[in-house]
Amino acid sequence: MSTLVAVRNVVKRFPGTVALQDVSFDINAGEVHALLGENGAGKSTLMKILSGIYEPTSGTIELADASYERLTPSISKAFGIRLIYQELSVIDHLSIEENLFVGSLPTIRKFGVPVVDSARIRQTALSVLARVGLKRHPATLVSDLSISEKQQVEIAKALASDARIIIMDEPTSSLTDEEVHHLFTVIRELKGQGIGIVYISHKLKEIPIIADRVSVLKDGRYVGTFDAKTTPPQKLVASMVGREIEHARPDGARVDQDKVVFAVEHLSSRDGRVKDVSFELHKGEILGFAGLIGSGRSELMEVIFGARARSEGQIELNGKVVSIPSPYHAVKAGLAFVTEDRRNTGFFHNFSIAENISILPFVKNTRHQVSLERLDFAEEKAFGTQYKDKLRIRCASPQQNITELSGGNQQKAIIAKWLAAESDLFIFDEPTRGIDIGAKTEIYQIMRQLADAGKGILMVSSELPELLSVCDRIAVYKEGSIAAVLPNSEATEENIMHIATA
Numbered sequence: 102m103s104t105l106v107a108v109r110n111v112v113k114r115f116p117g118t119v120a121l122q123d124v125s126f127d128i129n130a131g132e133v134h135a136l137l138g139e140n141g142a143g144k145s146t147l148m149k150i151l152s153g154i155y156e157p158t159s160g161t162i163e164l165a166d167a168s169y170e171r172l173t174p175s176i177s178k179a180f181g182i183r184l185i186y187q188e189l190s191v192i193d194h195l196s197i198e199e200n201l202f203v204g205s206l207p208t209i210r211k212f213g214v215p216v217v218d219s220a221r222i223r224q225t226a227l228s229v230l231a232r233v234g235l236k237r238h239p240a241t242l243v244s245d246l247s248i249s250e251k252q253q254v255e256i257a258k259a260l261a262s263d264a265r266i267i268i269m270d271e272p273t274s275s276l277t278d279e280e281v282h283h284l285f286t287v288i289r290e291l292k293g294q295g296i297g298i299v300y301i302s303h304k305l306k307e308i309p310i311i312a313d314r315v316s317v318l319k320d321g322r323y324v325g326t327f328d329a330k331t332t333p334p335q336k337l338v339a340s341m342v343g344r345e346i347e348h349a350r351p352d353g354a355r356v357d358q359d360k361v362v363f364a365v366e367h368l369s370s371r372d373g374r375v376k377d378v379s380f381e382l383h384k385g386e387i388l389g390f391a392g393l394i395g396s397g398r399s400e401l402m403e404v405i406f407g408a409r410a411r412s413e414g415q416i417e418l419n420g421k422v423v424s425i426p427s428p429y430h431a432v433k434a435g436l437a438f439v440t441e442d443r444r445n446t447g448f449f450h451n452f453s454i455a456e457n458i459s460i461l462p463f464v465k466n467t468r469h470q471v472s473l474e475r476l477d478f479a480e481e482k483a484f485g486t487q488y489k490d491k492l493r494i495r496c497a498s499p500q501q502n503i504t505e506l507s508g509g510n511q512q513k514a515i516i517a518k519w520l521a522a523e524s525d526l527f528i529f530d531e532p533t534r535g536i537d538i539g540a541k542t543e544i545y546q547i548m549r550q551l552a553d554a555g556k557g558i559l560m561v562s563s564e565l566p567e568l569l570s571v572c573d574r575i576a577v578y579k580e581g582s583i584a585a586v587l588p589n590s591e592a593t594e595e596n597i598m599h600i601a602t603a
């Protein structure tokens with residue numbers, strides 16, 4: 102197999118952080134090369150260097166026969182390197198074919214004037230959609246597609262512009278099992294066509310199924326490259342984390358069945374997405390919500406949090422009916438919501454880590470409008486340092502802008518924000534998406550500690566093993582309502598899926 106790209110001894114320093122320290126990595130034509138590492142290990146930084154977004158501090162990048170000290174986005178693009186982010190970048194209000202050619206519309210000259218070459222667009226669109234197995238008309242609006250179809254559009258877009266290397270960052274994080282299966286079929290097709298795939302994932306079980314080689318980064322350093330099919334997962338974990346991972350299983354002994362800390366009665370949303378939902382949460386209990394992607398679990402959490410209009414029903418927190426017409430009221434009432442859409446609703450982009458963590462206690466404890474003069478900067482700094490240490494947030498300092506953190510560390514900062522607000526009821530929606538295996542366990546332990554301290558915990562997850570290992574009871578959600586609630590002792594992946602799809 103020929104080497105398409107080789108990164109040699111790359112170092113990347115940011116102020117206060119060494120993101121990559123002497124890292125080498127290469128990609129062959131027709132292979133899937135997985136990249137593993139804990140949150141903040143340097144995976145995204147390495148990929149951004151390959152895309153020409155970041156300039157390495159030192160080291161070289163070899164493309165075919167030429168060697169570069171840095172790539173620019175145009176060199177990277179011209180060579181055929183394409184990066185597909187976890188949060189897809191397709192444009193909803195354009196059609197599939199318009200998305201495929203955004204920024205590079207092919208033109209022809211008619212009467213001496215350049216006009217869009219619609220025939221070529223249609224022809225190329227049909228050909229690349231067939232390559233990714235997307236059975237949709239090219240004129241379909243992207244807003245009408247599912248997440249997995251949008252992802253296929255992104256891959257098709259890479260193919261339409263002659264990709265030689267496609268980097269996929271956590272491509273299965275929002276897909277159902279069936280969609281993952283389809284994606285793997287597409288990846289195998291692309292391999293067969295000689296395309297090199299870089300596959301970033303925190304899901305270890307995917308590695309032997311889809312990858313040929315796997316490289317591991319730890320704290321910005323290159324650990325090694327292994328055969329993806331034969332290397333035992335424990336060896337990969339050990340090289341990635343450097344310690345044994347324990348799993349927190351609920352024992353249920355601390356659940357007080359007689360004390361209800363949170364109750365929802367006959368809750369419905371105005372838009373009909375949530376239909377007459379009732380449940381109770383007991384002291385010390387973690388209640389999980391299983392269901393298919395799109396079954397409406399997040400919508401239920403939004404209604405509870407006042408972010409989606411309620412038509413009927415009531416909510417009780419610690420025995421008192423609470424009025425939650427908006428998220429502001431939810432915060433005031435003591436609710437916390439770690440949303441699944443981290444980038445858009447998780448944090449304030451222009452704020453530091455410390456500011457993000459300390460903003461809610463301030464909002465919660467003041468009757469006044471938030472104004473800069475009222476902020477206590479010493480307290481803010483103290484909050485930042487306290488939670489950075491408590492949740493082991495990997496950052497140069499709590500004063501760093503939150504957008505500079507790796508995805509997983511941003512998630513920890515979001516959890517810190519709600520812990521700092523001393524909330525009473527925590528809603529965790531897909532809390533470990535994009536989170537590494539070590540940090541996942543830390544998040545489960547935080548959830549268990551909160552439950553033990555008498556806080557209510559609701560957890561939505563599409564990872565059934567995670568729900569089974571963390572939750573005391575699991576509500577199976579289907580088409581906007583709860584179809585069944587199973588105690589952990591009776592719940593299995595099979596019976597949950599059976600109820601969710603019946």
Ligand SMILES: Nc1ncnc2c1ncn2[C@@H]1O[C@H](COP(=O)(O)OP(=O)(O)OP(=O)(O)O)[C@@H](O)[C@H]1O
Nearest residue numbers: 115120140141142143144145146505506507508509
């Ligand atoms: N623009 C930046 N400015 C400062 N530091 C940065 C910047 N980008 C990344 N870093 C730091 O570099 C380190 C590596 O981050 P990177 O995003 O590459 O990690 P990752 O392995 O992709 O993690 P994750 O699995 O959480 O996405 C982190 O400590 C991060 O805070």
